[in-house]
Structure formats: C-alpha cells, structure tokens
Amino acid sequence: MQNCYSLFSRKLLAIALPLSFLMLAVEGFAQDVKVAGRTDTVGSAIDTLAKFSDKRKISDLNISKAIQTPFSNVVQLLQGNVTGLDYRRSTGEPGVPSSTLIRGTSTWFINGKSSYYAQPTYVIDGIPMIVEHPFAFDIKPYDYERIGPNTDISSIIDLNDVASIRVLKNYGESAKYGPLAANGVIEITTKRPYANQGKVLFNTYFGLSQKGSASTVNGAFENDFRMQFYNKYASPALKANYPIYLSDASQPAYFGAANWDELYYSNNYITGNSFSISGGKQRANFSFGVGQQKEAGTADKTGLDRYNVFLKINILPIKDLEIYTNLSGALLNRKRNQSLLSRFTEEEYLPDLTTPLPPNKDQLNVFYGNSEKLSDVNKNAYLQGQLIAKYNVSDKIQIRSLSAMVVGDNTREYFVPASINEGNSFISYYTGFNRRVYMDNSISYANTLSGAHRISVALGQTLRYDKYKYDYTKAYRGPSDFIKVIKTNGYQNNTFDPTMVSTYKDYINQNMTSFYGSIGYNYQEKYGIDVMLRTDGSSTLYQNGTSWFFSPSANAYWNLTKEDFLQSSKLINNLKLYTGYGRIGRTFLDNNNGYGPGYTVDIGWSGSQNIPSYAGIPTLSLPFSKGYTGFGVTTPYTEQLNLGFELSMLNNRINANIELYSKADKNLAIQIPVPSEYGFNNRLLNGMNVRNQGIELSLTALLVHTKDFQWSPGVTIQTNRNKLIALPGNATSIISNNRKITIGKPIDNYWLLQNEGIYNSDAEVPVNPGTGKKLSYNGIPLTAGDPKWKDTNQDFVIDDQDKILKGHISPILSGGFSNNFSYKNFSLNVLFSYALGRDIINSEMANRFDFANREGVDKLSGIKEITFWSKTGDYTKYPLYNPWSSVNPYQADQTLFLENGSYAKLRSATLSYDLSNAAWFKKRKISGIRVYATGNNLFTITNYSGTDPELVNYMGYDTGYGMPIPRTYTIGLNLTL
Numbered sequence: 001m002q003n004c005y006s007l008f009s010r011k012l013l014a015i016a017l018p019l020s021f022l023m024l025a026v027e028g029f030a031q032d033v034k035v036a037g038r039t040d041t042v043g044s045a046i047d048t049l050a051k052f053s054d055k056r057k058i059s060d061l062n063i064s065k066a067i068q069t070p071f072s073n074v075v076q077l078l079q080g081n082v083t084g085l086d087y088r089r090s091t092g093e094p095g096v097p098s099s100t101l102i103r104g105t106s107t108w109f110i111n112g113k114s115s116y117y118a119q120p121t122y123v124i125d126g127i128p129m130i131v132e133h134p135f136a137f138d139i140k141p142y143d144y145e146r147i148g149p150n151t152d153i154s155s156i157i158d159l160n161d162v163a164s165i166r167v168l169k170n171y172g173e174s175a176k177y178g179p180l181a182a183n184g185v186i187e188i189t190t191k192r193p194y195a196n197q198g199k200v201l202f203n204t205y206f207g208l209s210q211k212g213s214a215s216t217v218n219g220a221f222e223n224d225f226r227m228q229f230y231n232k233y234a235s236p237a238l239k240a241n242y243p244i245y246l247s248d249a250s251q252p253a254y255f256g257a258a259n260w261d262e263l264y265y266s267n268n269y270i271t272g273n274s275f276s277i278s279g280g281k282q283r284a285n286f287s288f289g290v291g292q293q294k295e296a297g298t299a300d301k302t303g304l305d306r307y308n309v310f311l312k313i314n315i316l317p318i319k320d321l322e323i324y325t326n327l328s329g330a331l332l333n334r335k336r337n338q339s340l341l342s343r344f345t346e347e348e349y350l351p352d353l354t355t356p357l358p359p360n361k362d363q364l365n366v367f368y369g370n371s372e373k374l375s376d377v378n379k380n381a382y383l384q385g386q387l388i389a390k391y392n393v394s395d396k397i398q399i400r401s402l403s404a405m406v407v408g409d410n411t412r413e414y415f416v417p418a419s420i421n422e423g424n425s426f427i428s429y430y431t432g433f434n435r436r437v438y439m440d441n442s443i444s445y446a447n448t449l450s451g452a453h454r455i456s457v458a459l460g461q462t463l464r465y466d467k468y469k470y471d472y473t474k475a476y477r478g479p480s481d482f483i484k485v486i487k488t489n490g491y492q493n494n495t496f497d498p499t500m501v502s503t504y505k506d507y508i509n510q511n512m513t514s515f516y517g518s519i520g521y522n523y524q525e526k527y528g529i530d531v532m533l534r535t536d537g538s539s540t541l542y543q544n545g546t547s548w549f550f551s552p553s554a555n556a557y558w559n560l561t562k563e564d565f566l567q568s569s570k571l572i573n574n575l576k577l578y579t580g581y582g583r584i585g586r587t588f589l590d591n592n593n594g595y596g597p598g599y600t601v602d603i604g605w606s607g608s609q610n611i612p613s614y615a616g617i618p619t620l621s622l623p624f625s626k627g628y629t630g631f632g633v634t635t636p637y638t639e640q641l642n643l644g645f646e647l648s649m650l651n652n653r654i655n656a657n658i659e660l661y662s663k664a665d666k667n668l669a670i671q672i673p674v675p676s677e678y679g680f681n682n683r684l685l686n687g688m689n690v691r692n693q694g695i696e697l698s699l700t701a702l703l704v705h706t707k708d709f710q711w712s713p714g715v716t717i718q719t720n721r722n723k724l725i726a727l728p729g730n731a732t733s734i735i736s737n738n739r740k741i742t743i744g745k746p747i748d749n750y751w752l753l754q755n756e757g758i759y760n761s762d763a764e765v766p767v768n769p770g771t772g773k774k775l776s777y778n779g780i781p782l783t784a785g786d787p788k789w790k791d792t793n794q795d796f797v798i799d800d801q802d803k804i805l806k807g808h809i810s811p812i813l814s815g816g817f818s819n820n821f822s823y824k825n826f827s828l829n830v831l832f833s834y835a836l837g838r839d840i841i842n843s844e845m846a847n848r849f850d851f852a853n854r855e856g857v858d859k860l861s862g863i864k865e866i867t868f869w870s871k872t873g874d875y876t877k878y879p880l881y882n883p884w885s886s887v888n889p890y891q892a893d894q895t896l897f898l899e900n901g902s903y904a905k906l907r908s909a910t911l912s913y914d915l916s917n918a919a920w921f922k923k924r925k926i927s928g929i930r931v932y933a934t935g936n937n938l939f940t941i942t943n944y945s946g947t948d949p950e951l952v953n954y955m956g957y958d959t960g961y962g963m964p965i966p967r968t969y970t971i972g973l974n975l976t977l
Contacts, residue, residue, distance in 0.1 A: 068829075068932045069908045070205055070272055070970050072155045072295050072304060074122070074165065074186065075100045080816025080833030080907050083696035083718040084169045084184070090953040091962035094295040095304035095334040097152045099954050102184030103169055104692030104720040104810065106638070106665030108747055110737040112146065113137040115954040117589065120184040121177060122154055125326060127386055127404045128180050129153065130436040133468035134589060139504050142860060144345045147472055148430040149334055149378035149412045151304075156330035156382045158291040158308040160203050160274035163191045170661070171582020171640050172555035178462070178514050178536045179549075179587045182638050190326070191276075193287040193312055198279035200977040201289075205272045207934075207970025211265040211298045212963070214870035218359050219246050219254035225875070226851060233785055233882040243855060245355055253358035260357075260364045260866050268296030268303070270968060280314070287312040299963040303335040320392040325385075332380040338371050340863045341961060346414060349476070351422045354856040359869035375415040375484060383407045401441045408434040417481040425481060427496075428474040437465040452524045462514040469507035476500040508591055511539040526562035530555045540588040541635055549635045553582035574648035579641075586636040588669070627671050627682030634686055636668045653702040663692045664725070672728055673736070687728030690747055694720035697815075710822045716815035722746050735800070738893055739955070742805060749805035750841060750956065753798070753894040754790035758879040759783070768796035777887040785882030787889045787896075807898050809956035812837025816907070825914040831907045835949075840901035842946050843892045844960025845873055850890035852883035865961065872960070873945035892957065903942035903949040910934040928976030936968045 071077050072094060079087045089098035099115050107118035116134035123129065131153045136146050166187045168174035174181035223246045230239060249255050276289030291308035310328035317323065336342065340357075344350055357367060386404035393399060410432040418425035442460030449455065475486055475496040483495055514536045522528030534551040541547050557578040560566050566575060644659030666689045671682035697717040704711040724747050727734060733742040740751040759765050761784045766775045774781045775791060777798040792802040814835040821828040847854065847861070854861045878896065881889035912932035915921055921929055942949045951962040
C-alpha cells in the first residue's frame with residue numbers, strides 16, 4: 001500500500017511539472033493581448049450577496065502572521081483570533097481529530113459518532129471538502145475512536161498557499177452552500193497566480209517541541225495510597241487478594257526508580273518548508289508549489305508528516321472568457337501512539353490485565369523493544385481538482401460554471417504479532433474512499449441606474465454527488481508473525497483460519513441538487529438589501545414523494561456615515577448597522593431515513609454484536625441500536641437572526657464590531673427510547689428544538705503610532721447559551737448513555753449526583769420513618785464509608801431522580817487578547833486565548849480512586865497505561881469512601897469530580913525582523929525577507945487540577961489518556977523574490 005502512495009505522489013508531480021512549463025510557453029502568444037483588469041476567478045456570481053459585510057460579520061485571519069505559528073490544524077490558528085468558535089481536543093497528539101463548534105450546537109453529544117453531526121464545513125476555493133463519514137462507528141463496540149487512520153483531515157491544508165480564512169457564521173453569508181452551512185463554514189481561499197510579474201515564495205522553519213513532564217510514582221506510592229483504604233475497609237479476604245505486583249516491595253521493576261518518563265517523553269524537532277513559483281501575463285499565468293511539514297509529538301513517539309503540491313493555471317483564450325484550473329494534492333502520514341487502550345480497542349481482544357506495565361525505564365525499554373515488531377501504517381491522501389469558466393457576455397451580464405472533483409483515500413494497516421499478544425496475533429486492514437463531484441452554474445446581472453441605484457441579480461444551480469465507502473478486514477491467529485497480510489481468493493482465505501476472519505463493507509451515496517436565485521439592491525452605498533431564495537433536493541430523505549426544502553435568507557444594512565449628520569464627523573469614520581435572517585435545511589448522514597418503515601437486528605452475541613461474516617462468507621448485519629424508522633420523517637432545519645453594527649473612529653484607529661444572534665434548530669430527528677416489546681430499543685422521530693443565543697465582540701485599536709513605534713491591541717469576546725425548547729412525542733426529558741436533556745435546560749449540562757460528604761458510621765445513614773428502612777442507592781442500603789449523596793426528592797432512595805443538571809461543557813465566555821508591537825523593522829505579536837465558565841469532569845481522578853472496580857477486570861477500564869504511574873491533582877480533597885461498596889462510590893457522574901475548567905493561555909508569541917530595506921537585498925530585487933522566532937503554548941493560568949483544561953473529550957470528560965499539548969519554539973524565514 002505504501003507503493004500506492006508513492007505512485008500517487010509521482011503521478012501528481014508528473015502532471016504538475018509539465019503543465020507549469022507549458023504555461024511558460026503560453027506566455028509568448030499572450031503578451032500582445034491587452035486586458036483591462038483581472039477578475040476574481042474563485043468567487044461565485046452570488047457572492048454579491050452581503051458584500052457590505054465582508055469586513056464585519058465574517059472573521060478574517062492575518063495569514064502573513066499565521067504562517068509564522070507552525071500549527072498543523074487550521075482551527076488552532078483561528079482559536080482566540082476570531083469569534084464564534086468553540087474548539088475542543090482530547091489530546092495533544094499530532095493529527096488526532098478534534099471538535100469545532102460554531103455558535104454553539106444543537107447536537108446532543110452521547111457518543112463519538114454524534115460529534116460528527118455538529119462539525120462545520122471546510123470550503124477550499126469554493127469547493128466543500130469531503131471528510132470521513134461516521135458510519136464506520138457502527139461496527140465497533142467501543143466508542144473510543146473510529147476505525148481507520150483516524151486523522152484530522154483539516155490538517156491537509158498548507159497555510160503557505162492560503163490567501164485568506166473566513167469563518168462564515170450568518171446564514172446571509174453562507175446560504176450559498178445550502179445544507180452544508182448548517183453548522184457554519186470555514187472558507188479558505190488560496191493564493192492566485194501573480195500576473196505580469198514572476199514571483200517566488202519560500203517559507204521555512206525549524207524548531208523544537210519541548211517534552212512533557214510527569215510527577216512519576218512507583219509501587220511504594222501506589223501501595224501507600226491504597227493501604228489507607230485497605231486499613232479502613234478491607235476484609236481479610238480482600239487483603240488476601242491484594243495485587244501481586246504491589247505486594248512485594250523487593251521487586252525493583254515496581255518499587256525501584258520511577259523513571260519511565262525518560263523514555264515516554266522526548267524533545268523532538270518540527271520542520272516546515274514551502275516553495276512556490278508564479279508567473280505569466282494577464283492572458284495566461286500559472287502558479288506551482290510544493291510543501292512539507294513534520295510535526296513530531298513529544299510523547300510515545302507520535303508524529304504527523306504532511307506533503308503538499310499544487311498547480312494553478314489561468315488562461316484567457318478569447319476576450320471576456322477566463323478559464324481557471326487548480327489541481328492540488330496532499331499526503332498525510334500519521335505515526336500513532338502505542339497505548340494499550342488504542343491497541344485493544346482496535347483488536348477487540350483483551351489479554352490478562354492483572355499485571356500492568358512497570359514504571360521503571362529499563363522495563364519499559366523492553367516493552368518498546370517488543371513493540372517494534374508491531375506494525376501500524378496510517379495514510380491519508382487527498383486530491384482536489386477544479387475548473388472554473390467565466391464569460392462576460394457584457395459589462396453587466398456574466399456566466400460562470402464551476403466543476404470540481406474531490407477524492408480522499410484513507411488506509412490503515414495494523415499488525416500485532418503473537419509474540420507480544422499472548423500467542424494470539426492480530427491483523428486488520430482498512431481502506432476508505434470518499435469522493436465528491438461538485439458543480440455550480442450561474443448567470444448574474446449587475447447594473448447601476450442613474451448613478452445611485454445598484455441592482456444585482458443571480459440565478460444558479462448546484463449539483464453534488466458524494467460517495468463514502470470503506471472495506472475493513474480483521475483476523476486473529478495467523479500462522480506466523482512473518483505473515484502480515486491477509487490473502488483472499490473470493491470468500492476463501494489462504495493464510496488465516498476462515499473462522500477467525502471478519503470482513504466489513506459499507507458505502508453510502510448522497511446526492512443533492514439545488515436551485516437558487518438572489519437579488520440585491522443598494523442606494524448610494526447608503527442602504528442595501530440582499531435576498532436569496534434557494535431550494536435543495538436531497539437523496540438522504542425521500543418520503544411522501546418529496547425531498548425538497550425551501551431556504552430563504554436576507555441581509556439589510558444602513559450606512560450611517562453616508563448620512564448628512566455624520567458625513568462631516570471627524571470622530572466617526574464608519575458606522576453601519578446590519579441585520580440578517582436565514583433558514584437552512586439539514587441533511588441526514590444516513591440514507592436509510594428515506595426508505596420508509598424499517599428496523600434492524602443484530603447478528604452476534606453480547607459484547608460483539610456486529611458480526612458481518614462467518615467463515616469468510618459475508619452476511620447481512622445491521623446494528624440493533626439503530627432502532628426503527630417509520631413514515632413521516634421530515635427535514636430538520638435551522639433558522640438564525642442576527643443584528644449588529646460596526647464602528648470605526650479617530651481616523652480608523654479604533655475599530656469595533658458587535659453582533660447579537662439567535663439560532664434555532666428545529667424539527668431535529670433523534671432516537672427516542674421505546675418499550676422493549678416493540679422489538680427494538682429506539683425510534684427515530686422529529687420534534688427536537690434547540691436555541692442558541694449569543695453576543696460576539698471584536699475590538700482593535702492603534703493606540704500608539706509614531707514614526708518608529710506602533711502598538712495595536714485587540715480583543716475578541718463571545719458568549720453562547722443554549723436551551724432545549726421541545727422534544728418529540730411531547731416528552732419533557734430524555735436519558736441516553738448516562739446523559740439527560742430536559743426542556744427548558746441547556747443541552748450541554750452534566751447529569752450528576754450531589755455530594756455532601758461521607759457517612760462515617762451506619763448510624764449517620766437516614767432512616768425512612770414510614771418504612772423503617774435506611775436510605776438506599778438503587779435498592780442497596782447505604783452504610784458507613786458510602787457517599788452522602790443528596791436525596792433531592794426526599795423519597796429515601798438515591799437514584800436517577802436525584803441527579804441534577806449542573807455545569808457546562810461549553811464556556812460561558814471565551815475569546816482572545818492580542819498585542820501587536822512594531823519598532824522600526826522589528827515586530828512582536830502576542831496572542832492569549834481564554835475560556836471562562838466551563839466545567840470539566842475529572843474522570844482521570846475518578847478512575848484513580850475507583851481502583852477496586854478496575855483492578856485486573858476484563859474490560860477496557862482495567863487497562864493501565866504507563867502514565868498510570870504518575871500523580872496529577874490533590875488527592876487529599878477527596879473523601880475516603882469504601883471503594884468496595886456496591887454503590888460504586890467513585891463513579892464519575894457526581895459533583896465530587898466536577899471542576900472549574902476556566903483558563904487563560906499564552907497561545908503564541910512571535911518576534912520577527914524585516915530585512916527587506918537592507919541595501920544588499922534591494923540591490924538583488926528581493927522584495928521581502930523576514931526572519932522570525934515563535935513560541936507556542938507557552939503557559940496556562942487555571943485552577944483546574946488536571947493536566948490541561950483544554951484536553952477534554954466531546955462529553956466534557958478529562959479521561960487522562962490525552963497527551964500533553966507541547967510547548968514549541970521555532971525559528972523561520974519568509975522570502976519573496
């Protein structure tokens with residue numbers, strides 16, 4: 001498979017290099033053609049909508065500064081710089097998918113698959129990216145990570161080729177993308193070829209990722225920690241079954257030096273290089289570039305390598321006809337962690353977990369040595385090609401046609417030899433294929449009447465054909481550790497026992513066609529209104545003979561600076577009020593919703609319910625948990641209303657933008673639990689409504705501006721609150737996966753028992769005066785050593801009825817604070833980001849205290865990573881409950897482990913020096929040269945007792961499995977010739 005990726009790279013370069021030389025030849029016949037100006041080849045004809053808001057209601061990023069911060073993920077650059085974003089990641093490991101929310105979410109996060117429904121759409125040069133589909137989650141019993149390479153696809157983007165990044169939040173701006181804009185749009189525009197001048201751009205950086213650290217402990221510490229529970233609560237039988245690895249203090253492996261961190265953590269280099277060349281005339285021009293980035297992790301030998309290549313060509317074969325082509329490709333190679341949790345999740349096989357990895361470096365080195373026999377290859381390839389043709393029928397009428405294809409190919413080859421897996425080898429092979437064909441055709445008319453009335457009209461049609469497909473095979477007990485492939489002949493397997501081979505296949509086709517029309521009017525740039533009407537037909541829902549949804553949107557503005565009472569103002573340079581409304585339909589990610597009544601069953605057994613084949617022969621297998629879908633399922637949709645203003649004062653030295661919004665997601669379809677006698681667990685019903693409301697503020701100022709020194713601070717502030725408005729079937733609340741939502745409450749609350757202390761004796765446990773029975777937990781009488789949980793409803797039974805909705809997964813207030821200083825040729829840019837009013841469940845601490853239920857059990861919860869031998873947080877603030885109690889006293893869903901997760905972080909600091917004015921460079925016509933040094937993730941201010949308040953999963957839990965976000969230091973060079 002690695003050869004396939006090499007072949008992919010060679011073919012891409014074989015296409016790109018000849019075409020670039022061809023463009024140099026095309027220059028010759030183009031030089032004598034005079035063209036009066038250059039048109040925007042990327043923007044759609046309907047981009048005339050809301051042009052007045054290009055600097056206000058969207059969020060822009062200064063790319064020239066962004067490329068000096070070597071992040072591999074686009075959203076990491078946006079964090080703190082723009083409003084409206086809530087970025088979450090569970091680990092600092094390079095390339096692992098993260099979660100990004102724009103203006104809150106209507107999605108109820110109950111599993112890993114659900115987070116996919118809330119992610120924004122990435123658009124590159126007008127083409128929506130295609131990403132991995134979450135349907136592969138259905139075949140795994142564990143919700144830890146999806147199968148395949150599990151790589152963040154947004155990491156494919158080379159920022160050195162980016163001209164601008166905009167976050168489209170208002171539907172008046174993003175309506176042109178239809179249902180793809182329901183969760184917001186991150187719109188990326190790449191650099192176009194430079195006409196009439198040749199340019200060479202080069203950027204390179206080299207740096208260090210500083211290794212993480214841990215407060216390491218050994219068996220003596222763990223023994224002391226546990227003995228306080230054993231001395232207080234353990235029976236002779238429990239003491240007799242004390243873990244063997246902790247019972248002998250003479251064992252150097254467990255009671256010797258706790259120096260495992262010297263192998264697990266390491267300083268690593270990070271590098272990045274980008275080169276592009278651009279040239280040609282107005283009639284024909286081109287741009288060609290390549291890029292490379294290597295991000296080495298600081299823990300467990302992880303890393304991510306990226307390679308990019310692109311070729312862009314503009315041609316004007318005849319007058320008024322412009323043709324633009326763009327071919328770009330990327331390869332990602334992810335080196336994953338060697339954690340036991342990740343390994344056993346993939347294997348779905350748990351060995352004996354009674355003896356954990358020892359904390360000694362020498363012993364860990366043996367483990368790493370054996371692990372070198374393990375093979376784990378993760379590859380992602382992404383190719384995007386597009387062709388845009390624009391023809392100016394007249395100076396008022398333009399016809400535009402866009403055609404594009406996007407292809408993603410993802411592969412993971414995984415092999416665990418029998419020699420390190422209790423004599424049971426394991427192999428799995430995953431290949432995923434995603435393809436999008438996208439076409440947009442439009443005709444537009446624009447004219448100014450009487451020098452004051454500007455009218456623009458556009459009509460268009462969009463077609464989108466998507467295909468998602470994967471093949472996944474796993475097998476056990478190979479004949480030899482030297483055989484690391486599964487050879488098949490039809491359904492017969494030649495190397496592995498057929499009964500030990502399982503094959504999974506699935507694919508989904510999703511098609512959509514859309515028609516739209518827009519009209520815009522403005523009077524002397526003083527008043528303006530833009531209206532778009534759009535209808536979308538989706539293949540994911542075709543019930544009752546229709547699959548169409550109508551989406552209107554409108555924007556209006558009033559430029560007060562054009563009014564007489566402000567035109568002469570020396571204080572206010574710009575003041576505009578604007579408002580907008582939009583409604584966008586949501587498509588389903590699964591096609592089965594459109595087929596009418598049906599329900600599915602499981603094939604398998606408890607613990608492994610999704611068995612797709614037997615003896616190598618595929619069977620029809622759909623998971624029972626999908627439930628039942630009947631007639632009457634209709635399209636969910638989102639409505640949003642926004643109101644804001646922008647202000648510039650004092651010769652544009654102070655600029656502010658404030659916006660209020662209300663976003664209502666309506667008619668959402670969710671699985672509602674139904675009685676078991678129906679024959680299935682859940683039923684899909686429409687009727688869930690969620691409202692998100694918030695305020696966003698951006699403020700920048702040029703406080704000091706002298707000949708040599710400038711200081712420009714900036715601040716972004718955003719708030720977002722959500723509320724559940726309605727549920728299907730007149731329900732008032734729903735419970736799923738230990739989460740609960742209730743009408744009138746936020747959907748990002750935790751559902752927790754309330755801690756009020758500990759029962760130190762049996763006499764302290766309350767007794768029901770009516771029955772004489774003691775307070776119980778789900779029918780189990782509470783005794784000394786049990787938690788004192790609040791009996792909210794006073795029925796002398798602690799159960800789900802006593803849980804409360806408390807805390808917030810999302811921050812109440814978040815944003816960033818920047819300072820930009822410049823002195824002569826020096827500049828310093830500093831960015832802080834912050835999140836206030838968010839809460840975290842410290843699940844890592846809960847797991848630590850819950851040792852009695854996790855020690856050696858045949859479950860994922862029984863796994864102890866090498867990071868188990870470290871101490872985080874203050875153990876003394878937790879009560880010494882009886883860990884062997886049947887009430888599970890250290891369960892995570894209680895207020896005991898709910899912590900304030902607010903933080904402020906120095907995201908980046910960059911010092912640069914511009915050498916362009918030096919005589920030596922001017923003489924050699926070097927128009928731009930800058931050297932810079934950057935530090936990222938420099939420090940964090942927080943009261944959270946865990947490792948990092950940023951490291952939480954989609955449900956707001958800090959599991960402790962996440963790797964630290966590294967602190968990095970880089971030096972670099974930007975060069976323009």
